[in-house]
Amino acid sequence: MSGTQPSLSHTNAARLNKLSLPSLRVLHANVVLLILALSICASARAQVSLSTVATDQSVEGLSNHFGVPFGGTVDQNGDYAFLGDAATAAFYRHAGTPAAVRILQIGDPVPGITGSRIVAFLNGGGINSSGHVVFAVRLATASGVPGGALLTYDGTSVQLVVSSSDIAPGTGGKTYGLAITPVGINDNGVIAFITNLLPIPGIGVAQRTLFMVPSGGGTAVRVLGAGDAAPGTGTISSLQNPSGFNPVNALGEVLVPCVVQQSVGGRHPGFFVGSVAGGVANVQRVVVGGDAAPPPTSGTFSNPISAFLSDNGSVAFGAATNTTFIPATWLWTAPSTITRFAATGDPVSSNLAGGGFWPVPSPRPLTPLGIFSSAPVSQAGPLAMRSFAIMP
Secondary structure, three states, X not given: OOOOOOOHHHXXXXXXXXXXXXXXXXXXXXXHHHHHHHHHHHHHHHHOXXXXXXXXXXXXXXXXXXXXXXXXXXXXXXXXXXXXXXXXXXXXXXXXXXXXXXXXXXXXXXXXXXXXXXXXXXXXXXXXXXXXXXXXXXXXXXXXXXXXXXXXXXXXXXXXXXXXXXXXXXXXXXXXXXXXXXXXXXXXXXXXEEEEEEOOOOOOOOEEEEEEEOOOOOOOEEEXXXXXXXXXXXXXXXXXXXXXXXXXXXOOOEEEEEEEEEOOOEEEEEEEEEEEEOOEEEEEEEEEOOOEOOOOOOOEEOOOEEEEEOOOOOEEEEEOEOOOOOOEEEEEEOOOEEEEEEEOOOEOOHHHHOXXXXXOOOOEEEEXXXXXXXXXXXXXXXXXXXXXXXXX
16 A cells, blocks of 8 residues: 555544434444344354245145045035145045045146146036036236136036136137136036127127036037027126026026116016036026016016926926915926915915915025925914925
8 A cells, every 4th residue: 555545444433423413323223233133144054944835746745635625525425525634635535445535736737738737626516427527717928917717517527618718609709717616417418508708809798698508518608698698588688697596497497696687667676597418508487576476476577596406397486466465486487387385374284284374485495306304384373384396
């Protein structure tokens, strides 16, 4: 170092002398914080111990026990399909076997979709008496675009039914979209599902629509969607998810709850039966609020509720009329016959209940064989709780 250059200590001292008291306090605080941080890091390094969890070859030390099952369904033979804890995998246990087998889990590829990877299992689905299962998944694709798929499992292999990017038939080029939701599968293998169709880019809005796949597989058929003309009168304003004891009955029919926009009278809830035969959809009107009630009842139906579909195609539903406002249970049989089973205040046959009157009737399914239960009976004095059934 030359004699003309100031020493480092002299320079630093001069700089410190120029600092104000507040600046010195800030500098002191920063030094203290730096020393504290270094001490914490050193302590953490001394206390943390690392153990191998996963390598590129295997996963180490993870539990191989089931958590709490997330949803499940069982068939008449005792075959059981369910989702594992947090819906991270789908499992299947054949009746009489000691253990379940894994169908698919998160991270697995979807059969039939190259470069795909499952990221989630959706709740819902169904199983038939042969143990065939229908379910839906969300997936990541090779393109990076999120996807979805409807799948079946026959106890041996997984099959792709439709994917979110497939063009849905009868829609003018719309795709199925991500909201594919299984309704069910019947014993003949007829599959029903509902989804929000994605419009052609830049045109229209998502359209909630019911599709059915005929027995034996093949191409899905569009059955009913928002915006369709309703059989009879009105326009389908919206669809709800079909539900019930057997969402797809033995005849391959589905009971669809809808809201119908009438040209006069506004919007009313209603029910329709959808099916497919020979690749052609068939939709039958059961009842919509505002429809004429059958004789000898006068007036029109108020908003119908609690409808159920039997295996022979009959539908039981609850509704009052705008003239009596008395709740009643009604029975619909194809193509258009509606009869009243019981209404509040109707006398009950003495051979059924020993007299008395009906309180509020409410249809409920008992079995998939076409039996519907009605409400209990109110007799003079204490309320006598009895249930009755009708075989449509």
